[in-house]
Amino acid sequence: MSASSPRIAIVGAGPGGLVCARVLQQHGIPVSVHDLDASRTARDQGGTLDMHPESGQQALRAAGLWEQFLELARPEGQQMRLAGRDGRILFDATPPEAGTDEGSPEIDRGRLRDLLLDSLAPGTVRWSHRLTRAEPLGGGTHRLHFSGGDTADVDLVVGADGAWSRVRRLLSEAVPxxxxxxxxxxxxxxxxxxxxxxxxxxxxxxxxxxxxxxxxxxxxxxxxxxxxxxxxxxxxxxxxxxxxxxxxxxxxxxxxxxxxxxxxxxxxxxxxxxxxxxxxxxxxxLPVPHTWEHTPGVTLLGDAAHVMSPFSGMGANLAMLDGADLARALAAGPTLDDAVTAYESVLLPRSAEAAEGAAEGIDGAFAPDGAEQALAHMTRHH
CATH class of the missing domain: 3.30.9.30 (D-Amino Acid Oxidase; Chain A, domain 2)
Incomplete structure (x- = not known):
């Protein structure tokens, strides 16, 4: 596929989109990333993330960034406490010792994003590129229109543009x-x-x-x-x-x-x-499950595909795994369409299962007996 140099554009410079771009570049596949922010420092990136072994960690290893991640991670951040409304501690899970990569080490979102941005070829990310619409041109190609008047014709547009994705509209009428x-x-x-x-x-x-x-x-x-x-x-x-x-x-x-x-x-x-x-x-x-009919030239990852409550603990981890899986499929697939089809066959059932768990998690936490449900869950999983 790399020999034919398909034009691939990722909309959204979050963890999932950046992992996808990084892994594509490792395989010699050109890619551009378009983000609405004016720069990497335009806004706060949010809180901290725990990188799960089967998802976020796997994505970082696929991106060749595992050792750099460990230098930035905070394994002590894995401590998990549960308290009652009286402030009494009901559960306290001791984190792994500092300097280890056991469990699911934490990292601030901003530091993770900087790690991923710094790993990309210069000029990969086009800042101040707010997508206004994606125009189908036929044969799986699309013309991307950005708010500043720029356009880009691409063979594959990857919607990594979050909960309120504009790319999603090409595939699904679902809204969060x-x-x-x-x-x-x-x-x-x-x-x-x-x-x-x-x-x-x-x-x-x-x-x-x-x-x-x-x-x-x-x-x-x-x-x-x-x-x-x-x-x-x-x-x-x-x-x-x-x-x-x-x-x-x-x-x-x-x-x-x-x-x-x-x-x-x-x-x-x-x-x-x-x-x-x-x-x-x-x-x-998004409604569970969120699915779509395969459409040549467009696909989704991360929150664009499966935004869910934070009580899954899976959002960013899944987005990064999505990005790595899509890039590896594109590198291995005989054609662009075959690669996206293979990726979606894994993505959709995995997303549905995680979203079901997230819905159960938030319903259990914010319930009349939320503390009891949370204590039972923590006791089972720690």
Missing amino acids: VYTGVTFVETGLDDADHRHPALAALAGEGTMMALDDNQGFVAQRNGGGHIRVYVGMRTDEDWHQRRGVDLADADAVRDALLKAFTGWSDDLLGFITETDTGYVNRPLYA
Whole structure:
């Protein structure tokens, strides 16, 4: 396939799209990546990720980046704690010792993205390329139209453009729907020195406190930062119903404190001691299963194919495995279409299984007996 140099464009420079580009380049296959951001530093990349052996780690090995990853990873970040609404620790899984690659080592999303970006040939990523539409030209080719007026004619467009993918529209009418759970994100800076009690409660990895359709998730990031998600099963427009202006930090704080009446003051500190303000993040997922009829010249990976709740722990891991699998199929396939068909035959059932698990995970966590369900799950898996 490399001899015929198919024109391959990946839309979206997230972990899945970048892994795909990296593995393609390792096989000598040209590729371009188009991203709507103005640069790699245009926005915060989010929290931390645990790289699973059967997915994210496999993708990093396929990309030839495993050793570089280990230099950046935080194995201590695998610590998992569960607390009740009274702040009492119900479960505490000790992480592997620092310096080991056992289990599922953590890495900040921003550091992972930089690792992948730095591995690509210069000029691979075209920044400020917001896709407005993909125009079928026949025979599997498409003309990509970008907001700045640029166009690109390609033999394969790979939708790696996230939950609200524009590429997906070529294959499916499905759109993500609200899961019934909203996170309000906040954060603590220099937590060990400025918020020592909360830092001790959070531990070195992730602490969850769950009860009665509500909960806290405190996630240790690099640089002393703790990212906090205040979660609740509620209406998508909860803030409007309560007359809360999301731009008014005091109003959001007061609304959250009212919603969490009866919770331990130790846990409520994750709301009141914020250094970053509050960001409303309703959680969405595609219908399960999300499938499509094979269409020459286009395919999907990552959230574009299977956005699901974060309670699967699989989102970025699956996206990276998708990217590696697609690239390896393209390198091995006798034709572009044969390669994409082979990739999709693996992707679709795998995605459906993971999405089912994610739906069960969020429903179990944000349930009347969320702590009991989470404790049973952690006890089985640690």
